[in-house]
Structures are given as structure tokens and as C-alpha cells.
Amino acid sequence: MEMGITWxxxxxxxxxxxxxxxxxxxxKYCVTAEDGTRMFLRISDISGIENKRAEYRRMERLYDSGVPVPQPLAFGTFDAGKICYSLSAWIDGADAEEAMPLMSAAEQYDLGLKAGKILRLVHRLAAPADSADWEQRYFxxxxxxxxxxxxxxxxxxxSDVVLEYLERNRALLHxxxxxFLHGDYHEGNLLVGTDSxxxxxxxxxxxxxxxxxxxxDFKTFGENDNACFSTGLVRGYFGGEPPLLFWETLTCYIVTAAxxxxxxxxxxxPAELPETLRWNEENARCLKEGRSPLRKWxxxxxxxxxxxxxxxxLKAPFDFSFLSKYGRVFKVYDNQDSGNICFGVTDGRRKYFIKFAGAPTDRACISSGEAVANLKRTVPVYRDLAHPNLITLVASEEIGGGFAMIFEWAEAECMHPMYPRSRETFLKMTRETRHQVFEDILTFHIHAAKKGYVAIDFYDGSIMYDFGNHKTVICDVDFYAKAPYRNQMGRLWGSSRFMSPEEYQLGAAIDEITNxxxxxxxxFALFGNDRDKGMEGWTESKELFLVAQKAVSKERDKRQQSIQQLLEEWRDARGKIREEG
Incomplete structure (x- = not known):
């Protein structure tokens, strides 16, 4: 089919x-036809036409066999035969390589499972009947x-270790x-469509x-440092654990490829040569120690x-069928170390956020029994601290062999990096919105102090923002405690980025000055760098920096002595900026 186009x-x-x-x-181009149809156009020099025609025919073969590839539409030449082109259907979506950093570990693994099953489909296509022996062709x-x-x-x-290994293992290819091979099967050559x-x-x-x-076709295994995807890819392909021979053969292929x-x-x-040499040195070190360099992926x-x-x-299977009582699950938060796992659930009319303890969660650092006891203790905390900026508790109950707390769902984005897709949206908020979020956080904790509570384990994973309703949401006060409170653990719960020195000191008083x-x-998390808490990276005025710097002083008596004082000093500094402006 010839297209009516010119170079x-x-x-x-x-x-x-x-x-x-x-x-x-x-x-390469994304082209749009007069009727609005979008297509993918690839243009190549005529010297490679036979290779490009063969590639196009291979894509046709995959498409006709049910492999999910963009539909091939046309192949031909133009510009007086100087240029060849191929045209295929456009797929809305993103490269898996770009999409995966915004996915949870479970989503990355699931993507790998799907990719492995698809590769199995590709490999159902037979090689030519007269194919020469693979071992001979490969070497x-x-x-x-x-x-x-x-x-x-x-x-x-x-390097001699690698060369000797390759010579010694030639028989693996016998x-x-x-x-049929894809030839370059990795995340960069997979698209995640908007249809998932x-x-x-x-x-x-x-x-x-x-x-x-x-x-x-697994020779790029682990190249993009994503063990979750790589694990799913192998298990999806084999329908479970692969045979030992697979690892031995693949090690040979990858060491050779490196x-x-x-x-x-x-x-x-050439700029990548040092990294390529490091890759080879790591392979040599693994082989010298008698282990495969692949197993870390x-x-x-x-x-x-x-x-x-x-x-x-999860660490092990668990029956979550009880969740059907509340509706259909549409979201899961599985990356907490508290022993809780959280679900977004809808019954078709309303959405709920369900926090559950009792399952063998992957990152739990306590037993399921301790997680249940901890969660039960939080029920009165949420009731006592009810506030427009705190997630709303609806009910709580023993169910499914554990304990559940049911909250109203908030259409909000979380600030913490453990939810990269949500954090990306959160950080797009305007400067003024960030200021409002910060003041809302302070106002809520002034409220908590008046109620006689101190915040334990407050960090950016507790901070959410509902863009639709222009509302800050505090979503986690599980470990907030009644004052007076003393550190009975040594290192309290929490993120080191948000923890004061006394939260590491056994017997230290934990109070509003701590908060x-x-x-x-x-x-610093909202306006600068919450790791070094310095001026570098700070996006606001020096006056506001000094207020924040005072708050994070290692010496308690040099901090503001209440959250109310911090709020007033912050507002005063902002007011001076407005006056000067």
C-alpha cells in the first residue's frame, strides 16, 4: 500500500x-489522518528496505497470531523510492520503563507476569523448519x-574468569x-496502554x-534494576518457578552479552563504557564466587x-473475602511497616478506606497479633481528634480473623515517595496551596495538643491533599498518644526525616516541643530538603527558612515552645514578605 506523502x-x-x-x-512520528485517526509512522533509508520489510512482516505475523502488538497498516516507499516507511496503529499509553517507577512493587510484578505470558505467546510461533542448529548459529x-x-x-x-566460564559452558546450548524471537524483550519495548x-x-x-x-529472549533480564518486574516476567513465562537449567543457560547468555x-x-x-566494565567486573566476581549474577533480580x-x-x-496467602461486605476493592496500599494493609472499596454509591490488621503483610516488623492490638488502640484516638482535616472514622469491627477500621474515602493524593504516582500529582500543587497545606497541618496539631495528645509517627505519609475539594487530609494518627508521654522504646515509630533527637532517647519526654x-x-518537606534541612533547595524566603530552621533545632529550648508559636512566627514572616513586596 503506497501512502500519498512526501518527505x-x-x-x-x-x-x-x-x-x-x-x-x-x-x-519516527505520531501522525494524525484527516479523520482524526492517529498512527505510528517509521521512516528509514531505502538501503535498509529488505530488513525493514522483513521486520514489518514479522509484526504482521505476531499480530495475526494474537500477540498484542500495534496493528500493522502499511509498508512502502515514497520520495521517488529513496525512503521506505511502515505505518501501524497508534497505542495511547506509556513505555513500561517510564510507567513502572510510578507503580507499586505489586503492580510492577503484575506487569512482569503479563509480559512473561505474552513472551510465551511470541515463542509459540515456530522457527523455519530448515533452521540450522542453534548452537552452531549462535557461536x-x-x-x-x-x-x-x-x-x-x-x-x-x-576478565579471564569470564572467558574461561564461557568456554567451559558451551555445552549448555547443545x-x-x-x-520465533522478539530479539530485544525488555521494559523499554513494552507499552502500557491507557486500557492497562x-x-x-x-x-x-x-x-x-x-x-x-x-x-x-531473556538476555536483558535485570538490566533496568527492577527485581519485581523481572521476577514476574520469569514466573509469568513459566507459570511458576523456572527450572535450574534456565538459570544456568541464561547466565551464559547474559555474561556473553555483557x-x-x-x-x-x-x-x-563511549560515556557508558565505565559502567559497562563495572557490569562485567560484577559478573566476574559472581562467577569467581560460584554464584549466578542473575539471582539478585x-x-x-x-x-x-x-x-x-x-x-x-503479602508474606503468605490470606483470605480477604470478607471485604465484599463493604464492596469492591479498587485500590490497595500494601507498603506499610505497621502490620496494617489498607483498601479502597466502593459499594457503587460510596467509597471507603479500610485499614485492616491481622494479615501477614510484607513489610510488617511486628506480629499480626501486635498489629491488631495497636489498631484497636487507635479507635478512641480518631474519635477524640475528630477534625475537618482528619480522615473521618465511620466504624470499626473484628472481622476476617483480624480488626478493621472503616473511614470515609478521600479523593486525595499522598505526599510520601512510597506512592510515586500520587506524590507526583501532590507536588504539582501551587506555592499558595503548599502554604495552606502547611498551615492546615499546624492547625490540626494545635487542636491535637489542646485535646491532650502528642503526635507519634507523623511524617509525609500522613499528609494528603484533595485537589477537588481544596482540602488537606491527615490520614494517619495511629500512634498519637495522651500526654504526658515518655519514650519507652529507644527509637520511636517514625521516619528519621521527621524525628527529633528525643525520639531516639529512652526515657525522654515526648511533648509539644517534640512535635x-x-x-x-x-x-522542609514542602518547601525544601527534609534530609539535610539546609538553605540549599529551600524555595521560600530566608525569613521563613529561619523559622523552619529554629523548629528543627536539636536543642529543645531553642525551638518554638509550642505549635501555636510556630504558626504565629510563620505567619509573621510571611506578612513581612508581603509588606516588603
Whole structure:
């Protein structure tokens, strides 16, 4: 099919948007037809037309076989035969590589499971019946690349260990089966659509004609430092634990890939050469110690469970069927060390936030029984501290072998990095909104102090903001305690970024002056750097910095002596700025 387009104007499209990501020398565009249909256009020099035609036909084969790839639409030439192009359906979404940092560990693992199942579909496609032996084909290419490495003059510590290992393990490739290969199967070549489905893109012929040992398609395993995805990928592909032979064979492939990449990196991306050599040195060290360099990317004890299709981490299976009493689960928060796991649930009319103790949560540092006892103790705290900025408690009950607290759901975004997608939205708030959030936090804790409470374990994971209702939400006061309170643990619950010196001292008084420190740390979290709490990175005036710096003084008597005093000094400093402005 020939398209009516020219190189200069790409006529025939109402909109042409260049795509700059990727290593390929091809030119890539998102193009929009006159009827509004968007498509992916790839343009290549005519010299590579046979390879590009073969790649297009492979994509057609995958699409016709039910593999989720963008639908191939057309292949041809234009500009008097000087340029070749391929056109495929556009998929709305994001590269998995970009999407995953905003996902929870369970979501990353689940993505890996899906990717592994899809790779299994790819490998159902047979290799040509007359395919030469894989072992012979592989080493015919690889030996040439290894010789290129030897001739390059580049070396790394214990390189002889790697070369000896490869020679010793050649037999692992004997009589390996063959099938269709993707060639470059990793997160960067997977799209996560807006429909949450995964789509495969960018096949690569690495010199083997896109067919060979199916396990060779795992050669990028662990490259992006994501053990959750990598673990899911392997388990999704094998439907469970892989055989030992898989690890032995894959180790051979990856060690070879690392070694032979040195020459490519030297000429095509020299800035990455030091890192490539470190990768090879790490492989050599592992082999010298008799262990595979791959196992750190495989989480043997990683377990996830699904409720209403939503994945979450646990240490062991647990029956959450009781949640159906409240509705359908649409969100899970599984990354707390308190022993609690939290759910967003809807009954079709209202949404609820359910905090549950009693399950074997992944990061719990206490027993399930202790978690239940702790959660039961928090019920009167939420009732006593009821406030417009505190999440609203609806009910609590013993259920499902544990204890649940049911709150009204808040359509709010959390500030803490453990929820990266939510934090990204939270941090987009305006400067004025940040000031309002900070004052709301102070006002709530003034209220708590008047009620006779001290804040324990206040940190940015407790801070949320509802953009729709322009409202700050405090979502976690589980460990707030009645004053007077003394440190009976040594290191109290909490984030070190928000903890005063006395929260590490056994027997120390924990009071409102302690909480002034936490509030000051909150100011640095909102307006600066909450780790070093210095002027560098501070986005407000020096006057406001000095107020916040005073609050986080290591010496109690140098801090503001109440949260009310902190609020007044903050407002005074802001008022002076307005007057000067």
C-alpha cells in the first residue's frame, strides 16, 4: 500500500509529531489522518528496505497470531523510492520503563507476569523448519564478537574468569529448541496502554533472523534494576518457578552479552563504557564466587495476591473475602511497616478506606497479633481528634480473623515517595496551596495538643491533599498518644526525616516541643530538603527558612515552645514578605 506523502511535507496527514526517544536511526512520528485517526509512522533509508520489510512482516505475523502488538497498516516507499516507511496503529499509553517507577512493587510484578505470558505467546510461533542448529548459529556470531573484544585492547578485572566460564559452558546450548524471537524483550519495548494492557513493540534482529533458543529472549533480564518486574516476567513465562537449567543457560547468555557489549559501547556510546566494565567486573566476581549474577533480580519469596483483580504483596496467602461486605476493592496500599494493609472499596454509591490488621503483610516488623492490638488502640484516638482535616472514622469491627477500621474515602493524593504516582500529582500543587497545606497541618496539631495528645509517627505519609475539594487530609494518627508521654522504646515509630533527637532517647519526654520539630520537618518537606534541612533547595524566603530552621533545632529550648508559636512566627514572616513586596 503506497501512502500519498512526501518527505518534505508528509502530505496526507493533518498533524505530524516527531518522536525522539530510542537508539534507532529511523525517523519516527505520531501522525494524525484527516479523520482524526492517529498512527505510528517509521521512516528509514531505502538501503535498509529488505530488513525493514522483513521486520514489518514479522509484526504482521505476531499480530495475526494474537500477540498484542500495534496493528500493522502499511509498508512502502515514497520520495521517488529513496525512503521506505511502515505505518501501524497508534497505542495511547506509556513505555513500561517510564510507567513502572510510578507503580507499586505489586503492580510492577503484575506487569512482569503479563509480559512473561505474552513472551510465551511470541515463542509459540515456530522457527523455519530448515533452521540450522542453534548452537552452531549462535557461536558463529558470538565468537566473532568475542574476538573483537580481545582485539579491542580493553580489559577489566578477572576478565579471564569470564572467558574461561564461557568456554567451559558451551555445552549448555547443545540441542536447544528454536522458535520465533522478539530479539530485544525488555521494559523499554513494552507499552502500557491507557486500557492497562501491554503491547509489544520494536522487534530486533540481532543477527539470528529472529528465531533461536526461546530462553535467549531473556538476555536483558535485570538490566533496568527492577527485581519485581523481572521476577514476574520469569514466573509469568513459566507459570511458576523456572527450572535450574534456565538459570544456568541464561547466565551464559547474559555474561556473553555483557562481554560483547564492550566493543559496541566503545564506538556507539563511549560515556557508558565505565559502567559497562563495572557490569562485567560484577559478573566476574559472581562467577569467581560460584554464584549466578542473575539471582539478585529474582525474588524467590516474593508473593502477591489479588482481590477484585487488584494485586498486592503479602508474606503468605490470606483470605480477604470478607471485604465484599463493604464492596469492591479498587485500590490497595500494601507498603506499610505497621502490620496494617489498607483498601479502597466502593459499594457503587460510596467509597471507603479500610485499614485492616491481622494479615501477614510484607513489610510488617511486628506480629499480626501486635498489629491488631495497636489498631484497636487507635479507635478512641480518631474519635477524640475528630477534625475537618482528619480522615473521618465511620466504624470499626473484628472481622476476617483480624480488626478493621472503616473511614470515609478521600479523593486525595499522598505526599510520601512510597506512592510515586500520587506524590507526583501532590507536588504539582501551587506555592499558595503548599502554604495552606502547611498551615492546615499546624492547625490540626494545635487542636491535637489542646485535646491532650502528642503526635507519634507523623511524617509525609500522613499528609494528603484533595485537589477537588481544596482540602488537606491527615490520614494517619495511629500512634498519637495522651500526654504526658515518655519514650519507652529507644527509637520511636517514625521516619528519621521527621524525628527529633528525643525520639531516639529512652526515657525522654515526648511533648509539644517534640512535635514542633516534626512540624518544622514538614516545612522542609514542602518547601525544601527534609534530609539535610539546609538553605540549599529551600524555595521560600530566608525569613521563613529561619523559622523552619529554629523548629528543627536539636536543642529543645531553642525551638518554638509550642505549635501555636510556630504558626504565629510563620505567619509573621510571611506578612513581612508581603509588606516588603
Amino acid at each position: 518534505k511535507g508528509l502530505e496526507g496527514f493533518s498533524k505530524v509529531e516527531p518522536i525522539t526517544k530510542g537508539w534507532s536511526e529511523d525517523k 558463529a556470531v558470538i565468537e566473532e564478537r568475542i574476538e573483537a573484544y580481545r582485539a579491542s585492547g580493553i580489559t577489566f578485572k578477572d 540441542d536447544r529448541p528454536q522458535c 494492557e501491554i503491547y509489544v513493540v520494536d522487534l530486533l534482529d540481532e543477527g539470528f533472523g529472529n528465531y533461536g533458543d526461546p530462553w535467549y 562481554l560483547t557489549s564492550i566493543v559496541w559501547v566503545k564506538y556507539h556510546n 529474582y525474588l524467590k519469596d516474593f508473593y502477591i495476591q489479588y482481590t477484585d483483580g487488584v494485586p498486592f504483596k 514542633v520539630y516534626a512540624m518544622g520537618a514538614g516545612a
